[in-house]
Amino acid sequence: MNVGGQALIEGVMIRSPKRTAAAARTPKGKIVYASFKNSKISMKIPIIRGVAYLWDHLRLGLKALSWSANQQTGEDEKLEGWHLFVTFAFSAIIGIALFLVLPYFLSTFFFQADTVLFHLLDGVFRLAIFLAYIVAISFMPDVKRMFEYHGAEHKAVHCFEAGKKLTVENVQKYSTCHPRCGTSLIIFVIAVSIVVFSLIRFDAWYWNILLRIVAIPLIGGFSYEVLKFTARFTDSRWLSWTTWPGIWLQKITTQEPDDKQVEVAIAAVKKAVR
DSSP states (O other): OOOEEEEETTEEEEEOSSOEEEEEEOTTSOEEEEEEOOOOOOSSSTTHHHHHHHHHHHHHHHHHHHHHHHHHHTOOOOOOHHHHHHHHHHHHHHHHIIIIIHHHHHHTTTSOTTSHHHHHHHHHHHHHHHHHHHHHHTTSHHHHHHHHHHHHHHHHHHHHHTTOOOOHHHHTTSOSOOTTOHHHHHHHHHHHHHHHHHHSOOSSHHHHHHHHHHHHHHHHHHHHHHHHHHGGGTTOTTTGGGGHHHHHHHHHHOOOOOHHHHHHHHHHHHHHHO
């Protein structure tokens, strides 16, 4: 059974085929839990399957993140309905402006939009902005804590998928990097988008921007399928190189966790797969 997840505020979310579970440590030191229902996703149609999975993972991730924040403040605000939609819409607008629109217009200062070099530079700018963003937030204490929980999540997933007993000692032996991490997915998305946008382009800038907005979910779905496939062959010298950029980037987005953070990750995995 393959599982995945993400870091939360002082916690970890783990998604298994059965359910999604979250565990977080409260300011008093107690580990608390929450469970979320996975959406039923057709596993027969590639790419569409990937889009549906990523959307559901985003939905669950936002709800789990809101829940974990509530555990630190003692509030009980639920991220559902319109609140969930507004939060997602605001995040999407910021993401589109920063990672799609800005790189496009920066590239217009160097090349015509109908050239391959333009779209290659557009992808380079997109990657550079993303890297700068990740590096910048990594200096924030709260984000650094999340990166440590991100490392704990990967270690616990490695241990579970290796069939070993989930103990702090066993989990700490594993790497903080994982080939199926969402960080690796972003690298795939940027690489695939360079190819797609080089082949499909319009004269008007606004159509090119619209193409990017519409195509990104499908590119994400395709990249998810590719990542899921290549992650099976990390020991193959022919395919293992495809995971290197994502693994390298995880050196930033994951940090070595302490034993208490690992305990939270173990608790989340156990709740998700029970």
